[in-house]
Amino acid sequence: MAKKKKVSKKADSPACCSTASLGLYAAGFFAVIAVLAIAYAVTMQPAATECPECNQTANNTTNYSCPGLGFTPTQNSDDVKEYVGRVMASYSDLMYSSVPEPVFDNCSGYWVAEVTLIKGMAKQIAVLEIDDETLTLNNAYLEAPVPPVISQNSVVTNGTVKLEGKISCSENNLTRVMLFSDPYCPNCILADEKVANFTDEYGDYVDFEYHVLQTTSYVMKNSFGRDDVDRMSKYYICTQDQGMLKEFQQCAILKYRTKGVEAPLTKEETDSCLPEGLDTELFESCVAAAQYDISMDSKLAETYGIIETPVVLVDCQYRMHPTYLEHGFCFLHPEIAECAE
Numbered sequence: 001m002a003k004k005k006k007v008s009k010k011a012d013s014p015a016c017c018s019t020a021s022l023g024l025y026a027a028g029f030f031a032v033i034a035v036l037a038i039a040y041a042v043t044m045q046p047a048a049t050e051c052p053e054c055n056q057t058a059n060n061t062t063n064y065s066c067p068g069l070g071f072t073p074t075q076n077s078d079d080v081k082e083y084v085g086r087v088m089a090s091y092s093d094l095m096y097s098s099v100p101e102p103v104f105d106n107c108s109g110y111w112v113a114e115v116t117l118i119k120g121m122a123k124q125i126a127v128l129e130i131d132d133e134t135l136t137l138n139n140a141y142l143e144a145p146v147p148p149v150i151s152q153n154s155v156v157t158n159g160t161v162k163l164e165g166k167i168s169c170s171e172n173n174l175t176r177v178m179l180f181s182d183p184y185c186p187n188c189i190l191a192d193e194k195v196a197n198f199t200d201e202y203g204d205y206v207d208f209e210y211h212v213l214q215t216t217s218y219v220m221k222n223s224f225g226r227d228d229v230d231r232m233s234k235y236y237i238c239t240q241d242q243g244m245l246k247e248f249q250q251c252a253i254l255k256y257r258t259k260g261v262e263a264p265l266t267k268e269e270t271d272s273c274l275p276e277g278l279d280t281e282l283f284e285s286c287v288a289a290a291q292y293d294i295s296m297d298s299k300l301a302e303t304y305g306i307i308e309t310p311v312v313l314v315d316c317q318y319r320m321h322p323t324y325l326e327h328g329f330c331f332l333h334p335e336i337a338e339c340a341e
Helices: 017-044 077-089 186-202 216-222 226-240 247-257 266-273 280-301 322-331
Strands: 104-105 110-119 124-133 136-142 154-158 159-163 175-181 205-212 310-316 316-321
Touching: 017 226, 077 110, 077 154, 077 175, 104 154, 124 175, 124 186, 136 280, 154 322, 159 322, 175 186, 175 322, 186 247, 186 322, 205 280, 216 226, 226 247, 226 280, 247 266
Parallel strands: 175 205
Antiparallel strands: 104 110, 110 124, 124 136, 154 159, 159 316, 175 310, 310 316
């Protein structure tokens, strides 16, 4: 308990210091202080400045402040868009979407990019929040976490990723197109047909190569053995060497589909699909050494960061999903007449 202060009473105390007078003066003193405080608050309070982007006043924001007219961007919108493309290349779901135009939020100081992606039959919106000062990913409103390192690769259009540090490998005015696929991968079989349609349409402009990257085949070896599974991959490689891959592939895929079970074709089944006019001696020599080619195709895929199938590599600089091959190719070559149709 606080001790009470002793007040000494003096007979000659002036009237102004009597208890009644002191109460009146105290009341008046605090009234003056209150008036001054209100006046100070009114005069010193910042004016309510409208914040155009957030529809709130500067003195009434709740989640963030918006001083004055808000933040002014330091980054160029084109540079931010390029960075957004790099962020999208780091997410498997986003790399098939188009790169949106980022919008600067002058209330928060962040660039905001809304990416539309398709999942199943539904559209979803992913929101990327980019820090203006450091040009880094501040937040990503996705189901997946923010990647610890943002790739230097960049999405340039739907399903097309520009690979950083890679140079053109096309020659003779033909664009080199490499498909990394697996003869027994169900998605690859569908993709192979799309790529075949593409080469039929744009065959005069491309130099096409099929490369084996065993995914489903790799798993099948545990059940059916290496020789039976690898045979199809070797036949793909060696019929391509003689320019007869398409004929063999069409026959082999039909046999595999009608087989009714996920089991490799037998030697008799694959041999029955070999095209007429094939140099048998050259073909058998190729098959005997084709295991090396399978290994080299795998190393080539690793060089370009390809770890799954099917994937298309265009001009050694652009990675695409076969579904977007025509779109990506025409994005890179708008001068081609067929692309304008």
